[in-house]
Structure formats: structure tokens, C-alpha cells
Amino acid sequence: MTEDNPLKRISLKNPIHLFAVGFGSGLLHPAPGTWGSALGTLLGVMLLALLGTKTFLILTALCFVFGCYLCQKTAEDMGVHDHGSIVWDEFVGVFIVLAAIPTLSLPWILTAFILFRFFDILKPFPIRYFDKKLESGFGIMVDDVLAAIYAIIVIFLIQAWG
Template sequence: MTDTPPLLTDDAPAAAAPRPTAKFLLAHPAHFIALGFGSGLSPLAPGTAGTLWAWLAYLVLQRWLNPAEMGWLIGASTLVGWWACTVTARNLRVLDPGNIVWDEVVAFWLVLWLVMPAGLWGQLIAFGLFRFFDAVKPGPVAWADQRFKGFDARGGFGILFDDLVAAFCTLLVIALWKIL
């Protein structure tokens, strides 16, 4: 018997998705990154746990990085995350595993980068809006979620793409709120 989970597709029930373990997390650098340095192992709402980790990490990182450096970090993290999400989804044998949270991390860093300096309430509103768009997937986010599937680089990009669209929707709502 092997540790390889069964191959799942979009038609497979979500309950059948294998849950990654700490052993899986540490088995490959891509897993460690894609699973949000362990935040994606949360048994409850891993996407929310990953977004909370992203928020905390951003607040720590901004102490040492100026906005331009943070922008470069987000860009590099997106490219590294594309690779990490591709490898991890393939190794889990699930097209878009909920435990992969690097997509939430990069997308929420982008939101924070563009709304800062915002006070705690502004950050909390950004967090709530982003989680709404990411979890509920209204309109354009649902469209983006269906665009790119597979166990190749296309699928890895797809894992990131819907969260980047959720970030865009979050920023659009915040921008409209500020001008109205």
C-alpha cells in the first residue's frame, strides 16, 4: 500500500479529498510553501487560517520592507507560489485542494499592500471582503475558478487566479466605498 492518495477530479465529492499531514508538509519545499508554512493544515477553514497567517506575516514583513520591496516580494511569491501550488496539487492528486493556501497568502498580501496604511478597522474590512469573495465566489470569482484546471502549470496558475480575482474584487469594493 502507498501513501499516494487516489486521483480526484472536479466530479469527485469534496469529502473524499485527502487531508495533508505534517509529514506531507515537510516532504517537499513546495508543500511547505503551498500549505502556507503549515497554516493550510488547519482542520477548520484552512483558507481563513491561511489568510490570517498572511495578515500577520504582512504586518511583520512591513517592519523590514518598504512598499517597493514588499511589491517585489509579492511578485516573487506569486511566481514561486505558482510552482509550489502546481507541485503540491499534483502530489495530493487533487485539482484545487482547500489545504493549499498560498493563493490566499499572495492575494491578501496584494490587498494589504494596496490598502496600507490602513488602520485595524480598514484591515479587518479588507479581510472580511476578501474572505467573502474567496469563499462565496460570486460572479467573476466563480468564472475565474473554472478557467484553468489540471495537474500541470495551467492548474497551478488556476489555483492562484481565482484568489487574485477575489483580491481585485475586494480592492474594487474598497475603492468604490472610498469615492462614494
């Protein structure tokens, strides 16, 4: 690591940074977004089973609002918009998809994870547009919400044809 490494500008002792990097999952390489999504999936499944869908959706909405602030603050502290280690947005995105699966069975959980990662990586229109144009915490969060929506559409189609 060099002295100008953005990761040297954050601290896991700072709760804002700790949440933004997904409790450290965003610091894993390669593919920090996938590691963040994996931990988000595990956490989301546990919370969804514990809280039920309605309360989980309220928590997810709160996580989105909270995420707009903490992702923006961490990006500012790092000096890089949407650094790959910021994965709170992946947590929220996969939470949204998990809330839409018909059961908390392993096949559906894996489907939610894979579809979310597929659309988060591919960034079909308009996801890529918003990812490039919005340079705020909201911008960091919204592309993952859109990826979640694409994944949910596919899940609904699978259910309709299944």
C-alpha cells in the same frame, strides 16, 4: 484519516509543500482558507511595514510566480487540484489587498482580511469560472488575485465615500 487521504501524500519537511500549505495554517480545520488568510494577513502586515509598499509589491509578484509552481507541484503530489489545505494563494491574495489599504491600522487591516475572504468564498463572476476552468498552478493562484481585485475595488469605494 484513511490511506487515500491526500494529506498523507505531502510532507512538511518538503519546503514546496510547507509553503503551499501556508507553513501549516492550511492544515487547520475548520476553514483552512480562513486560517491561511489570517496567517497571510499577519505576515503581510509585518512585511509591508518592514519593506514599504513598492518592495512589498515586488515580493508579492514574486510570491505569485513562485506560487504557480509550488501550488501546482503540491496539487500533483496530493492528486487533487486545489485541495483546501493549499493556501499559498490566499497569502498572495491578501498581500495584494493589504498593499491597497490606505494605512496599516487595525480597522483597515481587518477590512482587507474580511473583504478578501468574502470574495474568495463567494467567487463572483468571473472568479468561479476561472476557478473551475483553469487546472494549473496559475489557475489555483488566479482566482485569489481576482478576489483581491474585487476587495480592492470595495476599499477604493469606501475611501471615495468616506
